[in-house]
Amino acid sequence: MVKGVLPEPGPLRALALATLLSRVGNGLLMTVSVLYFTRIVGLSIAQVGLGLTIAGLFGLLSAVPLGHLADRRGPRGLFVVLSLTVCGLSLVYLFVHTFWQFLVVSIVLTMVDRGAGAVRAALIAAITHGAGRVAARAYLRAVTNIGIMAGAGIGAFALHFDTGTAYRLMFVLDAVLSSIAAFVVLAIPRVAPQPHDDGGPVWIALRDRGYLAVAALNAGMSIHFAVLDVAIPLWVVDHTDAPRWTIALLLIINTVVVSLFQVRSSRGIADPSTAARATRTAGLLLLASMVLLAGATWGNAAIAVGLLAVGALVQVIAELLQSSGSFLLSFDLAPSHAQGQYQGVWNTSMSISTMVAPTVLALLPLGLGVPGWIILGLWFAAVGILSVPVVRWAAARQAAGQAAGQAGDQAGGQAGDQLVGSR
Incomplete structure (x- = not known):
């Protein structure tokens, strides 16, 4: 399944590229988001922590139903839609000025993101088989680490300038990279929905x-x-x-x-x-x-x-x-x-x-x-x-x-x- 630096031509290569792009964006936000909300928006660390904790609790509710929807409708198209939704919601953070706004956006974004993770796993299951499935997940995890490192390195520039404009630019760059990543997934052949036993x-x-x-x-x-x-x-x-x-x-x-x-x-x-x-x-x-x-x-x-x-x-x-x-x-x-x-x-x-x-x-x-x-x-x-x-x-x-x-x-x-x- 995986040889050298790149996987064999096919769906996994497209998913690997999409993963790299989106994880660079993740690395950007991991580096700057807390400082943006505390230093620029003016929230306290306690408010940010509380908001993310509450959002995490709500996020537990979305993975199973959205994963089930991927089975019934096919994971590829649903993953693209959810990924683009996450991109849009991340940009809404730029218009947040109060804790309650931050809380609402965080809850919705986390629920969509957690569901997208389950749908992505279903897509991996659909395009890989047997032992190659484990190798594919391992490869994508390695790509994830590389992408986050690269994103953190880029995010360091925003930390250096330490201005609202620099931090906001990282949010925009994340949205651009993640949007491109979502469209790259369309290079993967469509996955047929799974039949459902109405009696079970x-x-x-x-x-x-x-x-x-x-x-x-x-x-x-x-x-x-x-x-x-x-x-x-x-x-x-x-x-x-x-x-x-x-x-x-x-x-x-x-x-x-x-x-x-x-x-x-x-x-x-x-x-x-x-x-x-x-x-x-x-x-x-x-x-x-x-x-x-x-x-x-x-x-x-x-x-x-x-x-x-x-x-x-x-x-x-x-x-x-x-x-x-x-x-x-x-x-x-x-x-x-x-x-x-x-x-x-x-x-x-x-x-x-x-x-x-x-x-x-x-x-x-x-x-x-x-x-x-x-x-x-x-x-x-x-x-x-x-x-x-x-x-x-x-x-x-x-x-x-x-x-x-x-x-x-x-x-x-x-x-x-x-x-x-x-x-």
Whole structure:
């Protein structure tokens, strides 16, 4: 699926280009948005945080229904419409002057954006197959990191000038890049809608206990993604003798390793069993990483930097394995006719993880210190170990359901033949 720098010609290449363009725009806004709303609009940090938290809660409501709509109407066209809507809504931020305006725009934008994420995953499922699907997601994740880095670099110019005009220009540039990205997606052939069984339940993903259990475990493991952004900066500054530039060093280690090795780490993950074992290994590596990060509180600056760097390296190796396993499980444990709805459930679980993670990190490593790091590491290890039997159970449920469905289809076909024959 992926060779060298570019994927093979086809739908994935168009989606990769669209991803790169849109993620450059994301990097721009990640760099300047908080400063724009606080320094230019005049909102307080507390208001911005509260608004984004409330918007995140509302965002949990949109992924499953919009994913289901992608199944019924086809993901490509819906993704383009939602992407363009996000572009328009991001520009509305330029006309925000009060907290309530900010809150309303944030809620609507987050709901549309979360839904677009589920529809995008359904589109990936439609244009890829088998092990190539994991490689495609890995490639797109590497492209995402590259795009965000590039966007952050461009956004640094706005930070340098620190004017309203410079910040607003970043919002406009984001909208332009993301709009182009949306139209690039039209180069992908149209994906046919999936047929729906009118006699069956509509929200099958919400009734699939095996899939829900695997998604919940993945969400519990994914708390580690916030360690680098939330816990590390405060830990380095308040609890170690490491210089402040160590924070940037750890971020560089993570970003570079993901960009270079995410695709390679996906090799060998070909079915739910191998994905579960990769998740188990990731959990054990995260335990080791948390111990190393905790150990940085002892010793001089050189020892602290060394332990932090090694801990970050071990963590990113775990991240590569867990991400690749997650890619496969989210797709392979879902029926092909309802990928959008199932991806909506998976994305919602990830959104919950993102919302919960700062609180968990504040209570454990930042609140308890070294014991908190150890508890967090043991949590990751336990989730990883538990993933193997839970994934096995979920896969068995899926296979049994498919067998029952095929038996029902065959019985229905035979009954129809008998009816025709009796006539």
